[in-house]
Amino acid sequence: MRIPLDHQSAVPLYQQIERYLRQSILSGDLVPETRLPSTRELAESLGVSRITVTNAYAELESDGLIYSREGSGTYVMAPVTPSSSPGTAANTLWPLWQREVSLGELLPQSRYPLLPASRASHPHPISFTGVGDPCQFPVKDFYKAIQTVIKRDGIAALDYGPFDEGYRPLRETLSHILASQGIRANPDNTLITSGSQQALALVCQLLLKPGDAILVEKPSYNFALALFQALNLKVVGVPMDEWGMQVELVEPLLQQYHPKLIYTIPNFQNPTGMCLSGARRRELVILANRYNVPILEDDFAGDLRYEGRAQPAIKALDPHGSVIYVGTFSKMLMPGLRVGFLVADGPIFGQLVDYKRVIDLTTSTLIQRGLDEYVTVGRYQAHLRRSCRVYRKRRDAMLAAIRRHLPPDVHVTPPQGGLFIWLRLPEGVSSLALLSIAAEQGVEFAPGSLFFVDRSEGEAYARLNFATQTPEDIEQGIQRLGVALRRLMG
Numbered sequence: 109m110r111i112p113l114d115h116q117s118a119v120p121l122y123q124q125i126e127r128y129l130r131q132s133i134l135s136g137d138l139v140p141e142t143r144l145p146s147t148r149e150l151a152e153s154l155g156v157s158r159i160t161v162t163n164a165y166a167e168l169e170s171d172g173l174i175y176s177r178e179g180s181g182t183y184v185m186a187p188v189t190p191s192s193s194p195g196t197a198a199n200t201l202w203p204l205w206q207r208e209v210s211l212g213e214l215l216p217q218s219r220y221p222l223l224p225a226s227r228a229s230h231p232h233p234i235s236f237t238g239v240g241d242p243c244q245f246p247v248k249d250f251y252k253a254i255q256t257v258i259k260r261d262g263i264a265a266l267d268y269g270p271f272d273e274g275y276r277p278l279r280e281t282l283s284h285i286l287a288s289q290g291i292r293a294n295p296d297n298t299l300i301t302s303g304s305q306q307a308l309a310l311v312c313q314l315l316l317k318p319g320d321a322i323l324v325e326k327p328s329y330n331f332a333l334a335l336f337q338a339l340n341l342k343v344v345g346v347p348m349d350e351w352g353m354q355v356e357l358v359e360p361l362l363q364q365y366h367p368k369l370i371y372t373i374p375n376f377q378n379p380t381g382m383c384l385s386g387a388r389r390r391e392l393v394i395l396a397n398r399y400n401v402p403i404l405e406d407d408f409a410g411d412l413r414y415e416g417r418a419q420p421a422i423k424a425l426d427p428h429g430s431v432i433y434v435g436t437f438s439k440m441l442m443p444g445l446r447v448g449f450l451v452a453d454g455p456i457f458g459q460l461v462d463y464k465r466v467i468d469l470t471t472s473t474l475i476q477r478g479l480d481e482y483v484t485v486g487r488y489q490a491h492l493r494r495s496c497r498v499y500r501k502r503r504d505a506m507l508a509a510i511r512r513h514l515p516p517d518v519h520v521t522p523p524q525g526g527l528f529i530w531l532r533l534p535e536g537v538s539s540l541a542l543l544s545i546a547a548e549q550g551v552e553f554a555p556g557s558l559f560f561v562d563r564s565e566g567e568a569y570a571r572l573n574f575a576t577q578t579p580e581d582i583e584q585g586i587q588r589l590g591v592a593l594r595r596l597m598g
Contacts, residue, residue, distance in 0.1 A: 109145055111154060121156055125164035133173050133184055140186040144174065230550030234585035236572040237554050239527065244498060245442045246482075246491050253482040254474070261477060269473035271465050274300025274449075278480035282449055285483075290424040291433060293451045299461055302471045304408055304436035304448035306464075308332055311404050311432055311450070312339055312369070314463050321367040325353045327559035327566060329378045329406070332371060343561045350521050352377065352384030355391045362399045370396060370403045374422055375410035376526025379559045379571040383524060386419050393422060396430045402456075403431045408439050411492055413525035414500040429453035437479060439527075440492060447471060447479055499527070505579035506572065506586065513590035515597075530556075531570045537596060539570045546592040551585045 111128045113121055132138040144150070147165060151158040165182060168174045176182050257265050273279060279295035286293040301307040316322065318340035324332070326345025336343050344365050346353050353372060361367070370392070374384035384392075396403050405422045423433035429452075436448035452460060482488060506529055507522055519532040533539060539555035546552060556569025577585060 109150060109153060111150075113154060113156070122160045122163040122167075125150075125154070125156075125161060126167045129164065129168055130171075130173060133168075138184050140184050142184040143180075144182045144184065146181060230548075232584075233550045233552070234577060234581050234588065235552050236574070236576065236585060237552060238573055238576045239439050239443050240495070240575045241498070241577070244495055246487065247442075249487045249491070250442070250478065250482055253487075254478040257474065257477040257481050265474050265477050267473060269470055269476070271470055273298060273461055274471060275473060275476035275480060278476050278483075279449075281480055281483050286433075286435075286451065289421060291421050291451065292424070292453075293433075297451055297453055297457050299450050299452070299457070299464065300471050300476060301448045301450060301464065302468060303438055303446040304406065304434050305331060305335070306467075307434040307436075307448050307450040308371075308404070308406065309335055310460055310463055310467070311434075312336065312341070314456075314459055315402065316341055316368050320369075321365040323358065323361060323365075323367045323370040323401075325372060325377060326561075327379055327556065327569070328371070329373060329408075330554075330558040332406070333559070333561060336371075337561075345561060348377070348380060348382060350382060352382050352388060353392070355384075355388040355395070358392065358395055359399075362395065362401065367401060370401055371406065372403065372422070373406045373408065374419070375407055376412065376523055376528075378408065378526075379528055379554065379556070379569075380521075380530040381523030381526050381528045382521065382530075383416075383419060384422075389419060389422050390425055393425045393430065397428055401430075405431055405433045407433065407435050409526045410435070411440060412496060412499060412527065414496060414503065416524040423451060429456075432456070440495065441479075441482075441488075445475060445479065447475060499575045502574045502577065502579060502582060503529070505582045506574040509583050509586035513587045514593060515590075518593075527573050527575045529572045529574055531572060533568050533570060533593075534597065535568075537593070538567045540567065542570065542589075542592060542596050545596050546589055549588040549592045551588040551592070553589070 111125055113124050115121070117124065129138070129144075138144075144165075145153065147158050147161040151161045154161070165174060169176070173185055174182055175185050269275060273295070276295055278300060279298045282298050283293045283295055286298075299307075301310065312322075312335065316339065319342065321342040321344050322336055323344050323346060324336070325348050327348070328345070333343065342365070344361055344367060346355075346357055346361065348354060352374060358370075372384065372392070374389060376383060392403065395401075403422060403426075407421060410421070421433060423431045425431075433451040434448065435450075438445050438447060450460065503523065507520065510518065510520055510529070510531075514531075515534055517534045520529060523529060533542065539553075540557060543552065543555050554571040554573075556566030556571065557563035558566065559569075559571070560566040574582060
């Protein structure tokens with residue numbers, strides 16, 4: 109046990125030991141039934157006399173904080189006074205620089221206002237949040253890929269790897285996949301990142317400074333909004349309709365706010381599930397070039413198409429290097445992979461590589477190699493086809509359940525792909541108020557306020573993830589939601 113002692117202090121050594129252990133017990137760092145070192149062991153470890161440790165233990169035992177068990181040792185007792193966690197201690201206990209740190213609106217914007225007590229009391233809670241169904245994750249196949257990599261590459265798979273764009277074979281594989289989708293990519297303009305969220309952060313931190321304006325769809329991805337707010341950017345929303353961002357409204361906003369970046373999710377947008385039309389994609393590229401504004405294209409679920417015609421990526425329409433394209437494997441395979449990528453042309457790419465290097469050196473070499481092995485043997489495409497079949501059935505099940513169990517004035521535009529259904533609730537109904545009652549019924553969803561900078565604009569909306577539950581649980585969950593909605597509406 110490492111206890112900091114000051115031999116020059118006027119405070120006796122036994123008191124320094126006693127105070128350190130007391131604080132550790134009361135704060136919860138030393139939990140009840142933790143076995144403490146014997147007086148002899150601790151005295152030798154700290155370089156003090158045994159009587160010094162004995163006196164410290166005696167003080168703690170007299171206050172009921174520790175106890176001796178004959179023939180076994182000394183143990184921590186549950187403190188009589190309520191324990192206080194480091195996060196709830198009085199501000200005066202912390203250094204001044206910690207008390208001055210303020211997260212502003214970041215945490216309220218980025219956390220779901222769930223009701224765990226109500227949800228936990230239900231015997232079978234159903235959640236329409238999250239990304240995908242863990243039962244669909246290709247655990248066995250990916251495990252085989254990791255085994256192959258370790259046998260084949262040995263220690264190289266466990267090393268840092270080169271501090272550059274990422275594992276080159278994986279970048280080569282990615283460039284082939286993207287080329288088949290019409291995106292001009294090659295290993296030398298593809299950067300592997302720790303999830304798509306890191307790709308978004310790298311671009312924003314490199315291109316923008318506090319106070320700069322960024323144009324986004326309204327509503328938009330909640331964790332992107334949280335990132336923009338954490339960077340103190342001015343977020344300017346562009347309204348959406350069933351064909352995506354209303355690009356015809358963009359030029360006046362470009363003239364008024366002079367944004368330094370346009371952020372868009374053109375395919376199966378989060379949270380609405382809408383797709384940007386082909387004409388609007390082309391117009392957005394024209395405007396970006398006219399006003400010298402880069403586009404950050406987030407294609408987090410573009411591969412999950414269930415019907416309709418595929419639109420070209422905005423990056424595929426960009427001949428001038430105006431578009432930075434971001435994608436991820438986490439949503440399609442397993443969120444815990446934390447492997448994303450970005451494609452960028454021109455000098456900006458080298459700067460992004462350098463910036464990532466100083467942020468986290470490199471993305472896990474083992475995971476990159478395992479992912480490349482998994483993808484190159486064709487398992488990824490097979491998994492994608494299987495996921496599309498499963499998730500399409502679940503989307504259809506949710507749309508049918510909504511028609512059966514929710515009031516007719518609930519509005520839904522059926523998505524052609526992706527993971528989400530965006531509900532517009534009946535007039536006067538708040539999604540936050542509905543969430544509270546729904547949690548009591550054992551069902552939860554993402555309230556619309558999470559996806560707007562001005563959270564009051566999202567009160568009338570709710571986002572439901574249909575990919576996380578089976579058709580049977582979807583039916584039951586929507587039925588519960590209907591009960592909660594009727595209770596709220598009286």
